[in-house]
Amino acid sequence: MSGLSVRPGIMEITPYVGGDADVAGVERVIKLASNEGALGPSPKAVAAYSDAAASLHRYPDGSSDDLRQALDRHHGLDAKRIVCGAGSDELIGLLCRAYAGPGDEVLHSEHGFLMYPIAAKTVGATPVAAPETDLTTDVDALLGQVTAKTRVVFVANPNNPTGTYLPTAELARLRAGLPANVLLVIDAAYAEYVTNGDYTPGIELVDGGDNVVMTRTFSKMYALGGVRLGWAYCPPSVADVLSRARNPFNVSAPAQAAGCAALADEAFAERSRRHNDTWLAWFTKQSRDLGLEVPPSVGNFALVRFPDQPGRDAEAADVFLRSRGIITRRMAGYGLADSLRITIGLEDEMRAVVDALKEFLD
Numbered sequence: 001m002s003g004l005s006v007r008p009g010i011m012e013i014t015p016y017v018g019g020d021a022d023v024a025g026v027e028r029v030i031k032l033a034s035n036e037g038a039l040g041p042s043p044k045a046v047a048a049y050s051d052a053a054a055s056l057h058r059y060p061d062g063s064s065d066d067l068r069q070a071l072d073r074h075h076g077l078d079a080k081r082i083v084c085g086a087g088s089d090e091l092i093g094l095l096c097r098a099y100a101g102p103g104d105e106v107l108h109s110e111h112g113f114l115m116y117p118i119a120a121k122t123v124g125a126t127p128v129a130a131p132e133t134d135l136t137t138d139v140d141a142l143l144g145q146v147t148a149k150t151r152v153v154f155v156a157n158p159n160n161p162t163g164t165y166l167p168t169a170e171l172a173r174l175r176a177g178l179p180a181n182v183l184l185v186i187d188a189a190y191a192e193y194v195t196n197g198d199y200t201p202g203i204e205l206v207d208g209g210d211n212v213v214m215t216r217t218f219s220k221m222y223a224l225g226g227v228r229l230g231w232a233y234c235p236p237s238v239a240d241v242l243s244r245a246r247n248p249f250n251v252s253a254p255a256q257a258a259g260c261a262a263l264a265d266e267a268f269a270e271r272s273r274r275h276n277d278t279w280l281a282w283f284t285k286q287s288r289d290l291g292l293e294v295p296p297s298v299g300n301f302a303l304v305r306f307p308d309q310p311g312r313d314a315e316a317a318d319v320f321l322r323s324r325g326i327i328t329r330r331m332a333g334y335g336l337a338d339s340l341r342i343t344i345g346l347e348d349e350m351r352a353v354v355d356a357l358k359e360f361l362d
């Protein structure tokens with residue numbers, strides 16, 4: 001026995017496990033397990049990353065100034081209220097660290113992103129899950145779970161792994177129903193993909209008060225997960241808090257350079273978005289035609305639900321797909337043991353998945 005005592009909550013964490021990248025014995029793997037943008041990053045982002053290698057001896061700009069200016073111009077925001085992080089995961093963790101602790105509650109929806117309960121436990125707070133309706137965040141259920149101990153509410157919009165989203169009016173209703181001492185974090189990791197007219201990433205909600213934050217990432221549509229880059233748009237007081245709580249050089253110089261170049265390459269972003277529109281719709285229809293249930297997704301992935309029959313369930317499907325070199329994501333950790341989450345990849349990858357599913361269900 002060690003004489004060290006670990007802070008409350010840490011030992012209750014089930015470590016987050018990323019999607020697998022290989023299958024033993026299979027040479028060409030199709031990886032559709034981590035919602036990485038199908039087309040990969042913009043070649044201009046890769047070039048900027050490589051160019052940054054010439055000055056690796058220099059510390060990065062600790063305030064990610066160029067990147068914040070670029071985000072400001074791109075989205076029409078105030079750069080002073082943007083805080084960059086090593087992935088939005090870092091910002092999720094920092095928000096919990098700054099606003100919650102032992103005795104406090106951190107609220108999220110039933111099938112919400114797993115990092116929320118992990119980040120809550122890291123600071124000794126208690127994660128609380130509110131039920132969903134039709135695999136969609138339920139505003140009344142969330143509001144019903146708010147107590148005097150609630151400090152932070154996380155909503156992924158659209159949500160991972162369900163792919164569903166709350167329309168603007170519902171998000172506004174959630175915000176309006178929360179007490180002023182509760183921070184609402186809108187995690188818009190997939191916002192770049194969403195074109196629905198009744199969707200908002202939440203910028204105007206951040207602007208409308210001092211207790212709403214929007215987090216974004218370069219890991220999904222910009223396909224820069226490997227460099228770890230995310231950002232938060234905050235009320236001034238929250239930006240100040242995050243800037244104090246973060247490490248001084250939390251975003252590497254190559255990440256900042258790649259992010260700026262990715263943002264500037266609008267043609268590539270548009271191609272990525274259109275690719276997803278086409279193949280998400282195609283894959284959803286194909287899966288439904290096979291008799292599988294797929295909730296409507298607006299992200300770059302689909303939740304595919306399998307029948308509760310031995311040999312035909314999600315576990316068997318996963319084993320079968322892996323035997324064909326196709327890696328998707330099991331969802332038991334999200335309370336969705338009947339489902340696989342399948343990322344939208346390239347055309348040949350999506351055709352290969354559908355062929356394999358046909359064979360599996362035959």
Ligand SMILES: *Cc1c(COP(=O)(O)O)cnc(C)c1O
Nearest residue numbers: 087088089156160189217219230
């Ligand atoms: C992938 C994902 C993130 C994490 O993104 P990083 O910027 O890579 O840390 C955050 N939230 C949701 C909902 C995600 O799916």
